[in-house]
Amino acid sequence: MSVATIVSQSTPSGFSAIAVIRLSGNKATNIVAKISNTDVTLKHQKAELRPVYIKKKLIDEAIFTAFMSPRSYTGEDIVEISCHGNLHICEAIITETVRLGARIAEPGEYTKRAFLNGKLNLLQAESVSLLINARSLEAVKQQTKNLNGGATEKIEQIKKDLISVLSHLEYELDVSEDPLLNKTTINHIKTSLKTCLKNTASMIKTFERGSALSNGVKVAFVGKPNVGKSTLVNKILGIEKSITSKIPGTTRDLVSTETILKGIPVTLVDTAGIHTTKNHIEKEGIKRSFKEIKTADLIVSLFCKKLQAVDIKEVKEQIYVYNKADIAPYEGDNKKVFSISATKGMGVGRLVQQIEKKISGLRVNAAEPLLTTIRQKEAMVKVSSCLSNSINLFIKDNQQIELPAQEIRGAISNIDLFTGKTTTNDILDNVFSTFCVGK
Ligand SMILES: Nc1nc2c(ncn2[C@@H]2O[C@H](COP(=O)(O)OP(=O)(O)OP(=O)(O)O)[C@@H](O)[C@H]2O)c(=O)[nH]1
Numbered sequence: 001m002s003v004a005t006i007v008s009q010s011t012p013s014g015f016s017a018i019a020v021i022r023l024s025g026n027k028a029t030n031i032v033a034k035i036s037n038t039d040v041t042l043k044h045q046k047a048e049l050r051p052v053y054i055k056k057k058l059i060d061e062a063i064f065t066a067f068m069s070p071r072s073y074t075g076e077d078i079v080e081i082s083c084h085g086n087l088h089i090c091e092a093i094i095t096e097t098v099r100l101g102a103r104i105a106e107p108g109e110y111t112k113r114a115f116l117n118g119k120l121n122l123l124q125a126e127s128v129s130l131l132i133n134a135r136s137l138e139a140v141k142q143q144t145k146n147l148n149g150g151a152t153e154k155i156e157q158i159k160k161d162l163i164s165v166l167s168h169l170e171y172e173l174d175v176s177e178d179p180l181l182n183k184t185t186i187n188h189i190k191t192s193l194k195t196c197l198k199n200t201a202s203m204i205k206t207f208e209r210g211s212a213l214s215n216g217v218k219v220a221f222v223g224k225p226n227v228g229k230s231t232l233v234n235k236i237l238g239i240e241k242s243i244t245s246k247i248p249g250t251t252r253d254l255v256s257t258e259t260i261l262k263g264i265p266v267t268l269v270d271t272a273g274i275h276t277t278k279n280h281i282e283k284e285g286i287k288r289s290f291k292e293i294k295t296a297d298l299i300v301s302l303f304c305k306k307l308q309a310v311d312i313k314e315v316k317e318q319i320y321v322y323n324k325a326d327i328a329p330y331e332g333d334n335k336k337v338f339s340i341s342a343t344k345g346m347g348v349g350r351l352v353q354q355i356e357k358k359i360s361g362l363r364v365n366a367a368e369p370l371l372t373t374i375r376q377k378e379a380m381v382k383v384s385s386c387l388s389n390s391i392n393l394f395i396k397d398n399q400q401i402e403l404p405a406q407e408i409r410g411a412i413s414n415i416d417l418f419t420g421k422t423t424t425n426d427i428l429d430n431v432f433s434t435f436c437v438g439k
């Protein structure tokens, strides 16, 4: 089957010192030979300075680097053209390559080809996109770990252990003359299945932190007007971002600011003070505050001596903060309340530490590879459910092995879905549609 040669700009469009245009497919070297008007073929990983002709007219000089199949990112012949970063030059080169037989690449098509040619598994392919879009150095490290096979190794070990249990059971089903499983075999099977389940569960647990790292977390500061929400958010950020005043109802629009806490991208949202009002602008602000509360991962709920905390119905991670402790100290007995003064900065450092603790899920060992996409988590939840079904069936009747074996096969096929060893077009479309063009 002949596969189209694809082309796109790998660097952002605009004006820059250098731009990179990449071609992948079996016509790549041929097309660039025509563009640079030479018959001399490019050599693997050798950069060459060559002229660039568009319809026989010289428009630039560029560095051409070839990566020959199968030793390239996609597994196909790739040529990268590093030209001057002018959008008209790039556009002309891309148009010319299309005239000569290439077609514009779809988002993620290079990585999709790398996956289809066995250069990357699905987990690694997802990591490529997440690495490019990582919003903190911690997230970069995590995706690099997964790209280098971190989570893949763990799951492959589980698969290996399951195959070993399954071959045991299949031997008993098909070959063994003895109609009964002996005690040692039963214990071995049970222990192996339980270990696999434990390892699967510990991988699922890493999702919360993995997702926080790649998607970021939202922390909303909520309370009655004048309680000091804007003053506190400004203090944490170290800038006068929101207007503060002693007039209640100062903040109406949501004021969102992205920052990094413990390597995790965090959006701090300063909301409008919640109370009953007839002012329709304030009303709209309060409506928006409630919307934020619904989607936030963590709520910082402020109150002070004169103003009670807002009652939030949604079950959420919440931190209660007593503000204005400089004018009236906290007299309640709730040990979980953080007593602070937003203006003086008193207790704010401790509060930030608590926010960091809540969002970074310190229970998880940060050195572990983490699950970062919902697709990965869902596949692992299915593996886990097959494994618990298998264990339960086996405990119920340890001589009836056909059904537990079936569940183990189910777990293995979900592992294959996880790594992309088996997959469907839907899954592939979904994974690669999130990519940028040129990757
Ligand atoms: N003494 C004292 N005053 C504070 C403290 N925190 C805030 N204030 C004052 O309280 C008033 C209201 O502060 P804001 O930060 O604007 O309050 P807010 O909760 O954002 O109010 P809205 O935007 O109206 O909902 C300002 O005059 C602040 O200077 C504090 O810790 N101690």
Ligand SMILES: [Mg+2]
Pocket (backbone or CB within 6 Å): 229, 230, 231, 242, 243, 244, 250, 251, 270, 271, 273
């Ligand atoms: Mg405010």
